Amino acid sequence: MTDPKHESLELYLRLLQYVRPYWRMFAGAMLAMAVMAAAEPAVPALFKPLLDGSFVRKDPDFIRIIPILMVGLFFIRGLADFASTYAMNWVGSRLVMDLRTAMFNKLIAMPTQYYDNSSTGTLIAHVVFNVTQVTQSATSAVTLLVRDSLTIIGLLSWLLWLNWQLTLIIIAIAPVAIVTIRQVSRRLRSINRQAQQNLGEITHVVEESVGAHKVVKIFGGQEYEARRFTSAVNNARRYTMKGVTAAAANGPVVQLIAAFGVAIVVYIATQQALRGQLTVGGFVSYMIAMLMVFGPVKRLTGINEQLQRGLAAAEVVFEVIDSVPEIDTGTQTIARACGELRFENLSLHYTDKPNPALNNISLDIQPGETIALVGASGSGKTSLVNLIPRFYTPSSGRILLDNHDITDIRLDSLRANIAMVSQDVILFNDTLAANIAYGAQAGASEADIIRAAEAAHAMEFIREQPQGLQTMVGENGVKLSGGQRQRIAIARALLKNAPVLILDEATSALDTESERHVQAALETLMQGRTTLVIAHRLSTIENADRIVVMQQGHIIEIGKHAELIQKNGTYAHLHRLQFHE
Structure with missing residues (x-):
């Protein structure tokens, strides 16, 4: 099993690689945070001379200088705060843009099988929503981690300078708090990973319901879709509350542990002050510095929730970025093809289907020839034409275009020679x-x-x-x-x-008038091109040069319309079913 700590470190280091191009702005933010952190212990440090020099010794120089120093200190602190906030958000916005671009570029390069097995809503959620969570790790969490860690170090350094014995008590509490935080981390990572997946589910339900709103209305599916959506958002609510519960319990537990140590420190410091071992200024300065440590410590205990949410999102983002894109094994670039196609012993077996979609298909198509593919649904017509532009890879056999194996042709060169018109126009x-x-x-x-x-x-x-x-x-x-x-x-x-044309039921589901226009346009389009036509309406392909009849992944008949009618086989049977009147 992978060590969660090691896995988190790897994810974080990988995120920082995307920050590298903007290292100057990032370094500027770090410098501003260091200035801000340095200004924090200066506040309690000023109280010691203020009280001891002004109120106890009544030194007029201190009375004049301290207010000026305090104004200057807060001016520098405010300037550093603005610079660090602006710079980190600038880097964060760039990071989101770069990750979205990398994800989108990978998505449009993915093979067709990837889209077959993925929910569109989930993919949209990854690019649009999940990637924004990554900034919680790369920028917001870094801001808190660096600024508050440096602040704590500065304040503890001042506390050690004032009274190292008391400060060691505070430091001794740290390991107990760290163990508590680590246990909560694992819980938060798991919850946030489930929440990211659920976000995709919500997007998927909304996308389907909106896209199919006519079907939903006409078939009375509103209640069913409402139940689906309610279930998805209720799961999101449950994951949110689980995360809130874990995060909310983390802070009070850590603070309670710290409170025991602080109570001891306050008691001992009070005793030292009574014995004259601590001046009034030193005591007040120590107490202010110790109380100022609480703010950064509280924020650091809460940073874990942001960090785990961001790292859970980073897992999803990098899963998409690391997906294997469409493989292009081709090395040849061809000019305009003549359009000769040859299918040699072609078979195709989808991994999720028990039976092959195509089985030992062999077919020669001459340049400019029109081939009609007919057969019942599921006979393999669409699978066959989808192999030509290499949307899928055949399990065995090969396809030749002008005597070139299409796997040897570069994808961009191959697809430049193919045009497609389908029933589902995009x-x-x-x-x-x-x-x-x-x-x-x-x-x-x-x-x-x-x-x-x-x-x-x-x-x-x-x-x-x-x-x-x-x-x-x-x-x-x-x-x-x-x-x-x-x-x-x-x-x-x-x-x-393009010299090769694929028509996938381009005239189905049209009214008579529309079909007349579309059919006339198709006749113009088909002139001088090698054309493969898939059609259920047999009247549209009677003039094809050859008609190929398919059944369960096999070619069972080939011939012209008249020849196949005379043969009185499967095609003639299909023809009679459509024209029995």
Whole structure:
């Protein structure tokens, strides 16, 4: 089992690596804290000459100098306090920005399987919420740790100078307090780790309920979703109270231990004062310094809660950052491909499924050929096309593009030659123009964007928009109809002008009028490209060069529409089911 203390140290040292680029500002904050800490014992130190020199000896020089020194002391202390607070928060904001950037860059580089196995809400919570907790470790906790530790050292040094015998009693209490704090640390780390996971659960429930609000309303799911959310937030409340209980008990216990020692010190100091071994100024100075130690000690006992919350968040953050990104084994860069595809003995087995998704698939596709993939749901059609852009890695066999094994081609080069239009169109909350000229095509001219939109039969509704191509589409294109979203996706594929095209049920779930426009746009898009079409509506693929019929991961029939109808096999059966009338 990993030593929690060693694990915490490793996490903290790793966090400090992200602080390293800002070491000058960090060092400035440390220097300001040192000045502030040095000013703390100066306060009780001034009381000794103030009382002994002014009130006892009535020295006029002391009466004039001490007030000036006190004003100067608090001015320096306030200036150092401002500098340290500003500098540490500046470093903290930079740290959050850098960690968020590192997490986001890693997330967009993750393989498809990672998203299949992860909750979107949890990932959002990691990037948006959990990372802010890290600053509790890297900045806020450091501020308290350095400033208060130096303050305690300074005050104890002054106490030792005044009366070392009494001060040793205070120091002897420290080991008991340290043991108490260590026991609470383990409890707090465990609680905060569970709280971080629960935060992702809350985000997940909210994201699902908001995203599916129409389904929730039409099927009366409000009560069910409310129960899910109540359960999640109640768990958050329970974790919060567990943490509060542990942290709240920590402070009073440590302070009670300290109170026994202080009581002894006060008694002995009083006796020494009565015997003349302590002057009035020395006694008051000692008592003020001893009481001033309580504030930093109390804050340091509470720092553990912040530290453990931050380290628990750091575990989650670094878990994301350390995730293995999408592996690119390719070394070759290809120009525009001709579009010849060859599947050789291809098999695919998902780790969480008992049966293979694809089993020994072999298929040759010529440049510019249109291949339609048909079959019942779960027959392997989508799995097959998802292997072409290497969203998944085949369990065995290989795919060749223009006689190049696609695993030897760099991912960016391979995917530059592929365009995809699916049933679930993804649009970004941006302008129509930005959604058409997305990613690598972002620098396209307006004329090119318009040509692509014209070819996709999209300009007819774009011209009707109040701001034309600059119209915002809303979250995932909510301001557009289904057919309009599909045509924007087709325009995006047209602008990319890739030689290989994948159409995954691009016309399903559309009304007749929308389908007519989309189908016309698709016909334009497919010209001169190697096209793989997945379609349940068989009327849309009757003109395909070849139709490939799949069943349970196997290819069972290949041929033209007329040939397969005449063969009277599975395709003919599916066709009759759709057109029996």
